[in-house]
Amino acid sequence: MGVVETFHLDLPDPVRLDCGRELHPVRVAYETYGTLSPERDNVILVCHALSGDAHAAGVAKAPPESGTRDGFGAEERDGSSAKGLGWWDGMIGPGKAFDTDRYFVISTNLLGGCRGTTGPSSTDPATGRPYGSDFPVITVGDMVRTQRAFLDALGIERLAAVAGGSLGGMQALEWAISYPDQVDAVVAIASTHALHPQGVAWNAIAREAIMRDPAWQGGHYYGTGRAPDAGMGIGRMVGHITYLSAPALEEKFFPAAAVRRRPALHDHRARVRGGELSASPGRLVRQALRRQHLPLHLARADLLRPRQAARRRVAEAGARGRAGADAADRVQLRLALPAGGLAGHRPGAALSGQAGRVRGDRRAVRPRLLPAGRSAADAHHPPVPCPRRGRVTSRKRHW
Incomplete structure (x- = not known):
């Protein structure tokens, strides 16, 4: 994709929030890849996860202090361009999954993301200081409503697809619910329509870790020279634990121990691969469906x-x-x-x-x-x- 620049657009009207408030002004950071067709019918909107930004592909014209690429050893894997490389660079571009030779791909920073789009770090027009903890509570619906207003400002009425993973997938599902007649396809990856109660509990622990950091300062730490980095680090550790199940963590970090503790399961899999046993009923069903083209x-x-x-x-x-x-x-x-x-x-x-x-x-x-x-x-x-x-x-x- 080469070097890509991030743009900003100020929405003309206030954004109505689910909490009952209206937010104004609202600025949206965004990037585009590919060419918009004359009919404006080849637009794909990609939505980032919790820690992402508008820079989804290519090399940033102004690389940030820290990149948003996911995965262990991302900096070593991506080399000197790690910080400036888009978080979905492997998916967006000519000949890739989101082919920019055919589609016009748009990536925005979500509402509250604080990476160019209005959020707690933005200036509150009522006080002249950063919102901090006075920023209104927002929902996935608010994020999607902001995206819809942003596309209206660009003159785009319909989307060929909305795609995203994790929180981005939640936004894609919300598009299908709120604007079913304005999107042709939804690609929700590693996502869900709702958070399980246990997930809500883990998130509460992560929030407590951040707010109990002395540098939290009631949420008004912008401009003080201190930030709750320690609490944020603990909260991020809690989040990573919830991304994998206990068996998956064991197989990832202690594969030999996982094999010893579950010999019957691994023996069954080996016997299935060797043809000694038939596959599981679920696998048999999937194989039969493929054979019958059903x-x-x-x-x-x-x-x-x-x-x-x-x-x-x-x-x-x-x-x-x-x-x-x-x-x-x-x-x-x-x-x-x-x-x-x-x-x-x-x-x-x-x-x-x-x-x-x-x-x-x-x-x-x-x-x-x-x-x-x-x-x-x-x-x-x-x-x-x-x-x-x-x-x-x-x-x-x-x-």
């Missing part, structure tokens, strides 16, 4: 059809005066890939047959919808006493 969304609709039948049978049983509550316990939904894959399977028809069962694999279930008390296959699942309450239960998997 769209995944159609396959899901077809495979879930027996579950609707199960609910209908329970409702019918209750309507006939039978114990409706007990009927739910007596209906088993057992769904898996037949031994012959999906070959010859008609859309809308219930699956039949029996999948191979790997010993000890609880995911291997049967593909028929039958009352549990009348199934001939129940002989393969003898009742066993429940260790907690002494009740007799079944080894069959319940959905």
Whole structure:
């Protein structure tokens, strides 16, 4: 992409926020790559993650003090251009995923990002000092609303796609919700529509680490010569822990220990690769779908059809005066890939047959919808006493 310059645009109107306030003035930092078509229909908006900025590709004309490239050893990997190289340089450019020979790619710094776009470090017109902690609380919806106002100022009405990872993916999903008729495609990578309660708890700990740093100064530390760098470092450490699960961390930093602690899993994988065992049911389903060229969304609709039948049978049983509550316990939904894959399977028809069962694999279930008390296959699942309450239960998997 060569050398790229960051531009700024002041929005003409105030931005309405979800907290009820209006923010004005608002400045947006942005970069563009490629050529805008005469019809203005080839625009792709890329959204950065929490620590990113508007510089997504190419080499910055004015390199920042620290780069926004992700990954361990990014500076060593990228060489002398590490600080000035865009955070998604490997994805944006001629012949790349976001091909600038075909598309006009726009990258903006999100609202509150403080890397050129209005945020807590910006000057509050009411006081003449940086907002600091007086900056209003913003949401992903506010970020997307600002992007929409920015595109309106550029005269762009519709987007060919919105793409981003992590927080950028959340913005992409918000575009699909708030402006479904103004975006053709959404690319959300390593993202989510909402944060799990445990994630909220970890974020609370990270915020406390920052605010308990003496240099926090109630959030008004701009211009004082001190910043809560120590608290920010601890908060960032907490964030990195949440990016990987415990097994993933172990496999990344202690691969040998991970193999020793999970010998059965690694032995199973090795036996699958060697052909001694069949693959997992989920993998068999994916392989069969690829062989049959069956769209995944159609396959899901077809495979879930027996579950609707199960609910209908329970409702019918209750309507006939039978114990409706007990009927739910007596209906088993057992769904898996037949031994012959999906070959010859008609859309809308219930699956039949029996999948191979790997010993000890609880995911291997049967593909028929039958009352549990009348199934001939129940002989393969003898009742066993429940260790907690002494009740007799079944080894069959319940959905």
